[in-house]
Amino acid sequence: MNLLLEFLWLLVTLIYSYVEALVKLFIPLKRKSVSGEIVLITGAGHGLGRLTAYEFAKRQSRLVLWDINKHGVQETAEACRKLGATAQVFTVDCSNREEIYNAAEKVKRDIGDVSILVNNAGVVAAADLLSTQDKQIQKxxxxxxxAHHWTTKAFLPEMMKNNHGHIVTVASAGGHVAVPFLVSYCSSKFAAVGFHKSLTQELLALGKDGIKTTCLCPVFINTGFLKQPSSRLLPILETDKVANKLIDGILCNQNMIFVPPFVKLSLLLERIVPERALRAMNKFVKIKFDAVVGHGGKEN
Structure with missing residues (x-):
């Protein structure tokens, strides 16, 4: 009998969820305030990390900015201060676990408890697998x-104690759909998406529903990481547009953000379209960028 009741409750929940999703298409979602929240952003010295910092600065958050590029992150901090926010700078190599833990201790001791963590730092090596150096794969x-594990382990305990916080994972559409000549990058982003999903479920299982999670999955962003990216169907995104989508998703506690939204369709197609058809579709989309192929050749 209990099983039947649970099944009926599941049906009610499913119906309610679909109705709620439909309503949200037409009614603007309430956005939370991040004023006064301590926001830590990794990779804040350039690109998406920098522009995301600007968005939080406009909303009077207290910023903690990490990057391996000292000059770049200081420039970001200066711009954030001009927007009226406080900004503290740390030079941190996010490939180094001990540097992350040491910097995290300084943040907690000198600034306070981070309540919004944006794991944004990322690297990419565009090459076929055999041309990718071992040290590039490792980094x-x-x-x-x-680094997502180390930063989250450093700042999650206080969030859990207060049942308040937000952990943001900047992943990629390449964390759902694979691209040739980006084997290591896509593998790491698949892992980042898995990290986000698993952490979300774990926090719910622990009853910590006050800690929100968001995962950002954009297609190519015009940041210069990849040289000359192009596609017949996929847009090359401007960084400010992606930062706007990210801050909007954070303020609305959106769990998964696809930019552009139609990327979701590719996830469905991968599961229902025959393999031969998928290969033909990928060939038609024609994703291209400069990559090292064949130990020195170029894929244009």
């Missing part, structure tokens, strides 16, 4: 996914 995983 890709150290920065793109292992």
């Amino acid at each position: 890709t995983f150290e920065v793109n996914i292992l």
Whole structure:
């Protein structure tokens, strides 16, 4: 009998969820305030990390900015201060676990408890697998996914104690759909998406529903990391547009953000379209960028 009741409750929940999702398409979601929140952003010295810092600065958050590039992160901090926010700078190599833990201790001691953590730092090596150096593969995983573990382990305990916080994972559409000549990058981003999903479920299982999670999955962003990216169908995104989508998703406690939204369709197609058709579709989309191929050749 209990099983039947649980099943009926599941049906009610499913119906309610679909109705709620439909309503949200037409009614603007309430956005939370991040004023006064201590926000730590990794990779804040350039690109998406920098522009995300600006968005939080406009909302009077207290910023803690990490980057391996001292000059770049200081420039970000100066711009944030001009927007009226406080900003503290730390030079941190996110491929180094001990540097992360040491910097985290300084933040907690000198500034306070981080309540919004944006794991944004990332690296990419565009090459076929055999042309990718071992140290490049290792660093890709150290920065793109292992650092997420170390930063989260450093700041999550206080969030859990207060049942308040937000952990943001900057992943990629390449964390759902693979791209040739980005084997290490896509692998690390698949791991980042898995990290986000598993952490979300774990926090719910522990009853910590006050800690929100968000995962950002954009297609190519015009940051200069990849040289000359192009595609027949996928847009090359401008960094400010992606930062706007990210801050909007954080303020609305959105769990998964795809930019552009139609990327979701590719996830469905991968599960229902025959393999031969998928290969033909990928060929038609024609994703291209400069990459090292065949120990020195170029894929244009």
